[in-house]
Amino acid sequence: MSEAAVGYTKEHGERFVEELKELLRIPSVSTAPEHVGDVRKAAEFVADGLRAAGMEKVRLIETSTTARKGHPLVYAEWLHAAGKPTVLLYGHYDVQPAEPLDEWKSPPFEPEIRDGNIYARGAVDDKGQMWMHVKALESLLKTDGKLPVNVRVMIEGEEEVGGEGIAAFVREHGDQLKADAALVSDTEMFAPELPTLCVGLRGMIYTELEARGAATDLHSGMYGGAAPNPFVALAQMIAQMKREDGHIAIPGFYDGIEEPTKAELEAWRSLPFDEEAYRKHEVGSTELTGEAMFSVLERTWSRPTMDVHGIPGGFIGAGAKTVIPAKATAKISFRLVPGMRPEETFAKYKKFVEEICPKGIQVKVTMIHSGEPIVVSTDNKYVRAATDAMAKVFGKETVFVRGGGSIPIVGDFVRELGIPTVMMGFGLPDDNLHAPNEKFHLANFHRGIESIVRFLDGVGAGS
Numbered sequence: 087m088s089e090a091a092v093g094y095t096k097e098h099g100e101r102f103v104e105e106l107k108e109l110l111r112i113p114s115v116s117t118a119p120e121h122v123g124d125v126r127k128a129a130e131f132v133a134d135g136l137r138a139a140g141m142e143k144v145r146l147i148e149t150s151t152t153a154r155k156g157h158p159l160v161y162a163e164w165l166h167a168a169g170k171p172t173v174l175l176y177g178h179y180d181v182q183p184a185e186p187l188d189e190w191k192s193p194p195f196e197p198e199i200r201d202g203n204i205y206a207r208g209a210v211d212d213k214g215q216m217w218m219h220v221k222a223l224e225s226l227l228k229t230d231g232k233l234p235v236n237v238r239v240m241i242e243g244e245e246e247v248g249g250e251g252i253a254a255f256v257r258e259h260g261d262q263l264k265a266d267a268a269l270v271s272d273t274e275m276f277a278p279e280l281p282t283l284c285v286g287l288r289g290m291i292y293t294e295l296e297a298r299g300a301a302t303d304l305h306s307g308m309y310g311g312a313a314p315n316p317f318v319a320l321a322q323m324i325a326q327m328k329r330e331d332g333h334i335a336i337p338g339f340y341d342g343i344e345e346p347t348k349a350e351l352e353a354w355r356s357l358p359f360d361e362e363a364y365r366k367h368e369v370g371s372t373e374l375t376g377e378a379m380f381s382v383l384e385r386t387w388s389r390p391t392m393d394v395h396g397i398p399g400g401f402i403g404a405g406a407k408t409v410i411p412a413k414a415t416a417k418i419s420f421r422l423v424p425g426m427r428p429e430e431t432f433a434k435y436k437k438f439v440e441e442i443c444p445k446g447i448q449v450k451v452t453m454i455h456s457g458e459p460i461v462v463s464t465d466n467k468y469v470r471a472a473t474d475a476m477a478k479v480f481g482k483e484t485v486f487v488r489g490g491g492s493i494p495i496v497g498d499f500v501r502e503l504g505i506p507t508v509m510m511g512f513g514l515p516d517d518n519l520h521a522p523n524e525k526f527h528l529a530n531f532h533r534g535i536e537s538i539v540r541f542l543d544g545v546g547a548g549s
C-alpha cells in the first residue's frame with residue numbers, strides 16, 4: 087500500500103532535495119552548443135537516479151533529426167504488474183538559457199534555498215518536477231518492492247528546443263512506448279494550495295524572419311535616405327502583422343479556431359483570478375494588452391498570439407556606430423490553439439510577409455520548430471485517480487485549467503499513441519519559468535511526490 091511509500095517520501099525528503107540540487111548544478115541548456123556535454127551529464131544523472139530507484143532497462147536513447155544530432159532520451163521501465171494498466175511518465179531534464187545573469191539573486195546553477203523555495207534554472211521547469219517522478223518510483227519500489235502499475239519512463243533533453251528528437255522516436259518506435267495513459271508534471275497550479283490539472287496547451291511555431299537590403303553594410307550618412315534598412319523593414323512588417331489591439335492581421339489566421347465550451351468558460355470565470363494583482367505582481371507592467379473582448383485567461387489559454395523574442399543583427403555594442411546593416415533577423419513565434427495547424431499557420435504567415443515586404447528588401451522565413459495545440463479528455467479514470475490523489479494531499483477539490491505554454495510531445499502522446507494524458511503540475515504562478523530567479527516551492531516538491539505515489543497507487547487499485 088502507498089502509506090509506507092508516503093512515509094518513505096517524508097523520511098527521505100531532505101535527501102531528495104540534496105539530489106535535486108546536484109542535478110540543478112548541471113547547466114543542461116539544450117539550445118547552447120557549448121553545453122552539449124552538460125546536457126548529456128544531466129541525462130546520465132537521471133539514468134543513474136532511475137537505476138538507483140530500482141527501475142529496469144534504464145538506458146540513454148540517442149536522437150537525431152535531419153538537421154543535427156540531438157540530445158539523448160532517458161528511458162526506463164518496470165513491467166511486472168500483470169493485468170494492471172501501464173503508465174508512461176514524461177518529463178524533461180533540459181533547461182532554458184539562464185541569461186541575463188546579473189538579474190539573478192543567486193547564480194542560476196548554484197541552487198540556493200530561501201524562504202522554503204529552491205532557486206535555480208530548471209528548479210520547477212522541469213528538473214524539480216521530473217525528479218518528483220523518479221522519487222515517487224523510488225519510494226514505492228523501496229517500500230513495497232514493486233509498483234502498483236506498469237511504468238515506462240521517458241525523459242527528454244530537447245523539450246525547450248521543440249522536442250524533435252522525441253517526436254521522431256514516438257513516430258518510429260511508438261510500440262516501445264505502449265501505455266494506457268501518460269502522466270506529465272511540467273505545468274503549474276492555478277494558485278498556491280489549489281490542486282490543478284492542466285487540460286490544454288497552446289501549440290506553437292517558432293520562426294526566424296530574415297530581411298536583407300544592401301549587398302553589404304553601408305555608411306548611414308552616405309547612403310541613408312536611399313538605401314533600404316532591414317531593421318526598419320522588420321519593424322514595418324511586424325507592426326502590420328499584429329495590430330495595437332492585439333488582433334493578428336495575417337489573412338485567415340483565425341480560421342477554424344475551436345472555441346472553449348460554455349462550461350469550460352464558465353469554470354474559468356469561477357477561478358480565483360485577480361486581474362489587477364496579475365498585472366502588478368506577475369507581469370509588472372503599467373497595462374495589460376491584447377484582445378480586449380477576451381478575458382486574460384482566454385487571451386493566454388484559448389486565443390492564438392504572436393510575439394517577437396529578439397532581433398539580432400546590426401550594431402549592438404556600446405557607443406554608437408553609424409551603419410545601415412545589410413541584414414537583420416527577427417525571432418518570431420506564434421502560439422496556436424485547437425483548430426489551428428502549425429504548417430497552415432506557417433504558410434499563411436510566410437505568404438503575408440512576402441506580400442507586405444517593403445521595397446528593396448528580400449525576406450526569408452524559416453521554421454525553427456513547431457508543436458500542435460492540444461486539449462485532453464477529462465472524463466477517464468486516470469483523471470479521477472489524479473484528482474483523488476491530490477484531494478488526499480491538499481485536502482481540496484482540483485481545478486481544471488489550460489496552460490498558455492507548449493509541450494510539443496503531449497500532442498503526439500494523444501495523437502500518435504492515442505493515450506489519455508494527465509498533466510498534474512506543481513509549479514506556482516510566480517515561479518519565474520524561463521526568467522531570472524526561477525524557483526520551485528519545496529512544499530510543492532514534496533506534495534508532488536506524494537501525489538504521484540498516490541496517483542500510481544490509485545490507478546493500480548482501479549479507483
Ligand code: BES
Nearest residue numbers: 211246247248272273274489490491492
Ligand atoms: N513547461 C513548459 C510549458 C508550460 C509552462 C506549460 C507553463 C504550461 C504552463 C515548457 O518547458 C516550455 O517552456 N515549453 C516551451 C516549448 C517550446 C520551446 C517548444 C514554451 O512553451 O515556450
Ligand code: MN
Nearest residue numbers: 211212245272
Ligand atoms: Mn517544461
Ligand code: MN
Nearest residue numbers: 182211246519
Ligand atoms: Mn520551459
